[in-house]
Amino acid sequence: MNGSENSQPDDKASTGLADLPNDELVRYGTELGLKLRENAPRGELLRVIRQRQELLVELDRQAMLDVCVWARRPVRQSASKEQLAREIALIGKMDFAGLSRPGLITLAKLRGVETSRDEPDEQIKSRLRRAESISDMLRRKRRAVEAAVVAKLVPGGSPDEPKEYRFLPENHAHPDLKEQIAQDGLVGGIASKLRGVADDYVARKLDEIEHRIDRKLDEIDGRLQEWRDREIANRLRIIKITLVASILVLLLSLGYKYMDRLVGSAPAAQGRQGAASVATRD
Amino acid sequence: MDFDLFYLFRYFLCVVCTIYAAARTGQTLLRWQQWLWADGRSQALVRRYLMAQLVRVRLRRFGFDVLQIIVLLAVFWQVILLHERI
Numbered sequence: 265m266n267g268s269e270n271s272q273p274d275d276k277a278s279t280g281l282a283d284l285p286n287d288e289l290v291r292y293g294t295e296l297g298l299k300l301r302e303n304a305p306r307g308e309l310l311r312v313i314r315q316r317q318e319l320l321v322e323l324d325r326q327a328m329l330d331v332c333v334w335a336r337r338p339v340r341q342s343a344s345k346e347q348l349a350r351e352i353a354l355i356g357k358m359d360f361a362g363l364s365r366p367g368l369i370t371l372a373k374l375r376g377v378e379t380s381r382d383e384p385d386e387q388i389k390s391r392l393r394r395a396e397s398i399s400d401m402l403r404r405k406r407r408a409v410e411a412a413v414v415a416k417l418v419p420g421g422s423p424d425e426p427k428e429y430r431f432l433p434e435n436h437a438h439p440d441l442k443e444q445i446a447q448d449g450l451v452g453g454i455a456s457k458l459r460g461v462a463d464d465y466v467a468r469k470l471d472e473i474e475h476r477i478d479r480k481l482d483e484i485d486g487r488l489q490e491w492r493d494r495e496i497a498n499r500l501r502i503i504k505i506t507l508v509a510s511i512l513v514l515l516l517s518l519g520y521k522y523m524d525r526l527v528g529s530a531p532a533a534q535g536r537q538g539a540a541s542v543a544t545r546d
Numbered sequence: 547m548d549f550d551l552f553y554l555f556r557y558f559l560c561v562v563c564t565i566y567a568a569a570r571t572g573q574t575l576l577r578w579q580q581w582l583w584a585d586g587r588s589q590a591l592v593r594r595y596l597m598a599q600l601v602r603v604r605l606r607r608f609g610f611d612v613l614q615i616i617v618l619l620a621v622f623w624q625v626i627l628l629h630e631r632i
Contacts, residue, residue, distance in 0.1 A: 488599065489599070489602070492599055492603070493603075493607065496603065496608060497608065497611065500608060500611040500612070500615065501611070503615055504611070504614055504615060504618060507615065507618040507619065507622060508618065510622060511618065511621055511622050511625060513556075513559075514622065514625040514626065514629070515625060517552070517556055517629070518625060518628055518629055518632065520552050521629065521632050522632055524550075524552075525632060
């Protein structure tokens with residue numbers, strides 16, 4: 265189940281940021297590109313998320329669109345700043361070729377790198393590279409290697425020239441009121457428009473419900489994965505304990521065998537010595 | 547004829563443990579097989595989900611445990627070889 269892009273609540277302020285539980289706050293902040301700890305104090309979470317919302321208000325939407333186009337993220341041209349910020353948060357690309365200067369500054373700000381107006385592009389790029397964590401860099405390099413291998417294996421996996429970027433089509437499901445009345449008459453047009461608005465409302469609500477169900481299913485899936493990993497770890501521990509016990513018994517057995525050989529060889533040596541002394545007397 | 551009590555103990559321990567472990571493992575596998583391969587939509591769903599979960603196991607997470615088991619097996623094998631040398 266996938267909710268459409270429009271189904272996402274565009275602004276959490278409308279639902280009340282302060283009313284959200286901590287896990288929802290962390291999820292929301294992470295979607296906006298913030299790195300938040302699960303156990304961070306509530307006040308801290310609210311402060312950081314509000315700062316991010318203020319930053320989004322300050323940022324230029326066109327520059328954000330530039331970033332999405334540069335990273336070839338699928339967005340509508342009419343997407344809101346918050347939707348664009350969500351997409352930009354998913355970008356891990358560090359090759360800044362083709363990115364406009366406003367886009368570069370926007371990306372830096374969203375990644376928490378402070379920039380000044382007269383700072384040269386190269387300096388901003390190097391600061392962005394320095395700001396990348398080692399684990400992110402390793403993950404990016406690993407994925408680049410995997411992508412190169414797969415592109416070689418799959419025919420047509422790496423086209424010579426990338427196709428021109430195209431925005432997602434806009435959602436114009438219903439014609440406007442003027443067109444509707446011209447088409448269906450006054451009463452029919454208004455009725456169709458109302459029906460369309462009601463349909464939109466119901467569709468949006470259904471998408472929201474679907475989104476919540478998806479989240480719950482993800483939670484259940486996550487718990488089942490934890491349970492599975494715990495079970496595997498337990499089984500491996502049991503195998504280890506069994507092996508250690510077997511080795512201890514084997515060592516005991518080895519010691520016993522060694523002692524048995526020592527004790528058994530002593531009477532035999534005595535017997536051989538006695539036989540030798542008898543032969544000497546004779 | 548030599549009567550070795552410890553040898554007898556080892557022999558019986560080996561036989562009893564092997565039979566017990568084999569029987570228990572067989573029983574468990576059979577029970578799972580019967581439950582999962584039963585007819586029905588829910589069982590088919592669980593079966594597919596279980597397969598998906600197995601495929602999604604991250605082996606790297608258990609790498610250290612697996613390494614320990616490999617080392618223990620190597621020690622186990624070496625001690626058995628030592629038995630033949632003494």
